[in-house]
Amino acid sequence: MMGIVQTGLQHLAAATLWFPLKPEAASSIAENVDRLYYFLTALTLFFTVLIFGTIFVFMIKYRRRTPDEIPPDTVTYMPLELAWTIIPTLICVVIFVWASWLYVRNSVPPAASTEMFVVGKQWMWHIQHPEGVREINELHVPVNTPVKLTMTSEDVIHDFYIPVFRVKHDVTPGRYSSIWFEATEKGTFHLFCAQYCGTDHSEMIGWVYVMAPQEYAAWLASSAGTPSMAQDGQRLFNQLGCASCHSSDNTGRGPSLNGIYGTEQRMISGDLKLVDETFIRQSIVNPHSVALPNYPPIMPTFQGQVSEEQVLQLIAYVKSLAGEERTSNAK
Amino acid sequence: MSTATVDIHAHDSPIPGVERTNYLNVDHSVKSWLLTFDHKRIAILYLISITLMFFVGGLFAVLMRVHLIEPQGFLVAPENYNKLFTMHGVIMVFFFLVPSIPATLGNFLVPMMIGARDLAFPKLNLMSWYIYIIGAAFTLYSVISGGVDTGWTFYTPYSSSFAHTQVVPTAIGVFITGFSSILTGLNFIVTIHKMRAPGLTWFRLPLFIWAMYATSVIFILGTPVIAVTMFLLGCERLLHIGIFDPAIGGDPILFQHLFWFYSHPAVYIMILPGMGVMSELVTAFSRKRIFGYTFVAFSSLAIAVISFLVWGHHMFVTGQSVYAGLIFSVLSFLVAIPSAIKVFNWTATLYKGSISYEAPMLYALGFIGLFTMGGLTGLFLASLATDVHLNGTYFIVAHFHYIMVGGAVMAYLGGIHFWWPKITGRLYPDAWARFAALVIFVGFNLTFFPQFVLGYLGMPRRYAVYPGEFQTLNVMSSAGASILGVGYLIPLIYLIWSFKYGPPASSNPWGAKGLEWTTASPPPTENFTTIPVVTEQAYDYAQTTGKGGH
Numbered sequence: 001m002m003g004i005v006q007t008g009l010q011h012l013a014a015a016t017l018w019f020p021l022k023p024e025a026a027s028s029i030a031e032n033v034d035r036l037y038y039f040l041t042a043l044t045l046f047f048t049v050l051i052f053g054t055i056f057v058f059m060i061k062y063r064r065r066t067p068d069e070i071p072p073d074t075v076t077y078m079p080l081e082l083a084w085t086i087i088p089t090l091i092c093v094v095i096f097v098w099a100s101w102l103y104v105r106n107s108v109p110p111a112a113s114t115e116m117f118v119v120g121k122q123w124m125w126h127i128q129h130p131e132g133v134r135e136i137n138e139l140h141v142p143v144n145t146p147v148k149l150t151m152t153s154e155d156v157i158h159d160f161y162i163p164v165f166r167v168k169h170d171v172t173p174g175r176y177s178s179i180w181f182e183a184t185e186k187g188t189f190h191l192f193c194a195q196y197c198g199t200d201h202s203e204m205i206g207w208v209y210v211m212a213p214q215e216y217a218a219w220l221a222s223s224a225g226t227p228s229m230a231q232d233g234q235r236l237f238n239q240l241g242c243a244s245c246h247s248s249d250n251t252g253r254g255p256s257l258n259g260i261y262g263t264e265q266r267m268i269s270g271d272l273k274l275v276d277e278t279f280i281r282q283s284i285v286n287p288h289s290v291a292l293p294n295y296p297p298i299m300p301t302f303q304g305q306v307s308e309e310q311v312l313q314l315i316a317y318v319k320s321l322a323g324e325e326r327t328s329n330a331k
Numbered sequence: 332m333s334t335a336t337v338d339i340h341a342h343d344s345p346i347p348g349v350e351r352t353n354y355l356n357v358d359h360s361v362k363s364w365l366l367t368f369d370h371k372r373i374a375i376l377y378l379i380s381i382t383l384m385f386f387v388g389g390l391f392a393v394l395m396r397v398h399l400i401e402p403q404g405f406l407v408a409p410e411n412y413n414k415l416f417t418m419h420g421v422i423m424v425f426f427f428l429v430p431s432i433p434a435t436l437g438n439f440l441v442p443m444m445i446g447a448r449d450l451a452f453p454k455l456n457l458m459s460w461y462i463y464i465i466g467a468a469f470t471l472y473s474v475i476s477g478g479v480d481t482g483w484t485f486y487t488p489y490s491s492s493f494a495h496t497q498v499v500p501t502a503i504g505v506f507i508t509g510f511s512s513i514l515t516g517l518n519f520i521v522t523i524h525k526m527r528a529p530g531l532t533w534f535r536l537p538l539f540i541w542a543m544y545a546t547s548v549i550f551i552l553g554t555p556v557i558a559v560t561m562f563l564l565g566c567e568r569l570l571h572i573g574i575f576d577p578a579i580g581g582d583p584i585l586f587q588h589l590f591w592f593y594s595h596p597a598v599y600i601m602i603l604p605g606m607g608v609m610s611e612l613v614t615a616f617s618r619k620r621i622f623g624y625t626f627v628a629f630s631s632l633a634i635a636v637i638s639f640l641v642w643g644h645h646m647f648v649t650g651q652s653v654y655a656g657l658i659f660s661v662l663s664f665l666v667a668i669p670s671a672i673k674v675f676n677w678t679a680t681l682y683k684g685s686i687s688y689e690a691p692m693l694y695a696l697g698f699i700g701l702f703t704m705g706g707l708t709g710l711f712l713a714s715l716a717t718d719v720h721l722n723g724t725y726f727i728v729a730h731f732h733y734i735m736v737g738g739a740v741m742a743y744l745g746g747i748h749f750w751w752p753k754i755t756g757r758l759y760p761d762a763w764a765r766f767a768a769l770v771i772f773v774g775f776n777l778t779f780f781p782q783f784v785l786g787y788l789g790m791p792r793r794y795a796v797y798p799g800e801f802q803t804l805n806v807m808s809s810a811g812a813s814i815l816g817v818g819y820l821i822p823l824i825y826l827i828w829s830f831k832y833g834p835p836a837s838s839n840p841w842g843a844k845g846l847e848w849t850t851a852s853p854p855p856t857e858n859f860t861t862i863p864v865v866t867e868q869a870y871d872y873a874q875t876t877g878k879g880g881h
Contacts (some may be wrong), residue, residue: 073873092664099714162787174577194723202794
């Protein structure tokens, strides 16, 4: 039955209606989400018709014929009561398992994803590629390549939404969130802000350009000479005087950052914390909250002095500091 | 003593030709209304206030739909559009839907249905109305003094640190009006526990009372949380105490947890009373005992309990953990089951009934259909994978309007029409009422069905301007809204007309069961001349002749 409904809906969508019934499916997960959507639509139709149909039949068959008609007393039939408790429960279990399976499977980006960075601010999207190319309200991505976006906001909560990919995630100030997708269709698609963010919320929209890999490479190359994000970060690192404490030979007042990314560090509280993007961001905007035990907590906050984009560049720089193999203090 | 105190024997010996004394004509002075402790008069005060708020909120909705006829916006600048949808939401949710059935029909009917002379705390009841009015005054002040543009959800840090509009007066309005809900809930719980007539055991209670009881539990447990949330929002906005804004050390997601911890149960505050009304209407107009009384009664309580455990489904895309998402998803499916049970039981009640189609029944049948669709589309949003795509789009708007308008407002109108003869002692023109029900049903579907499609196509909600390809569906929706608007005006006109010119109603014009139909229409101030003794189950239509009064 699902198949029939799906085919029917696709025919309807393909027909020259005034409007389509579904957006294009342009990512590796879109068709899976659509299949669940068709199933739920079919289920909704089935039960709506069942309830409406039953009511309609009863309305006619049991209409009041004389003003003082007294119908027979209601007999509550327990098996029926149990049936319409248990059957909907089972249907819900099926939907839950199906939907959760899709969601969990899509929750972790593939290891080989190409990374890009998104900062939302009232009312535009700032995007930077690791190679250093920046865009505003446009996102160029290669087709058939997993792309992971690390996102944060400069001000209020935004939401990064690409309908044809069926992906959406809130972009929240003060933390990083990420989504990933693998575009399967070349073309130009809508990018929306889906969380109300103030006056021009509805203008915080843009376009996603899905290109063949060689076209994408050519597009990147057209801005050759742009410093990479890590190079931007290095420049900032020196400008802000970070290097005076975080010297690479571990002689400064702060820890050396060589190879620190991805390690686990023992905090003053005794907890172990993974040094990831969020950790490094915290170290910059609220250093005391992640102070390490063996160093004096003297680092000032850089909140307000660096934009979220610059924080992302600093993180890219720290990540690039492979350095010598570092021994973690995690033991 | 108050002016509401009357000679309770006045109507016992009616002199022919002299109008019987009832709660309406006992005293006509303004003071007797504004200082009344009579639950029936307070219900009328609430009815007038929330009707006013409904049409204010409705006006904003109409302006929004007119604006959206053109992709670039037809009527107002984006900042004003943002104020329209915010004030529409705030007024409709906090000042119409939440108090709608409990404060009007609940206030009027809870004592009448259980054979009591008033609620347990009549003075608190009057106080709750004044609190509501003060809250409404703050909110209307914020509208007049420039409006508020945060969305009714007040998400931080936009509301606390960025918006330049009247956030604080609105938040104070919501904060204050919450206390009126708490007092109403408290009053109902005590009344239902302590003041039932002799013989009226829990399982002989009308299901409307069970629904009011479940609603009251949510009022008392949930409303303090929204009050705290609004208080904290005010603290951050006025005193810059870092609670929600990460720039001053807060957590914006904390706000969403607090907000939805109230606001999801609040959805059931809005729909449970409607379900209670439904059980009364379906039984009365099919002259049948309800199918599965205990299932319907306990499903109300199940909804009240589970509703407190599903708030996280509003936050599947905020970055809560996958495990939290899974738990909130499964609980959200669970809360759907009791609602499904109710729909099946109402439908089964009609089987072999004697069904008539006066206006209240048309609203009831409309409710079943629209609530079924609203409930089933909720499954799309409880499902993690589809919610990711649909969250924040017009699909959400369509879904909750099917529940809130297709469900709650239909039930409210059905209830108002059903008990209007009891409340006013007058009959309204049934043909007009049926016509209005039909207009509302058609207008509603034309307004909100296209929004499901818009949502799946990816159009985000709260957009003042939108890409041109969404125009056709938006125009359909706006056309529907114009029909819906007319549909709501018709009952306003004929109900007001009937209050003065309608033919007098008998004590039981529908031939319905229930203690409220055993006393005069409109009832005397003390409701019953002698406290009734109950010897039968609810909706026992099979035992006696159904037609005629007492």
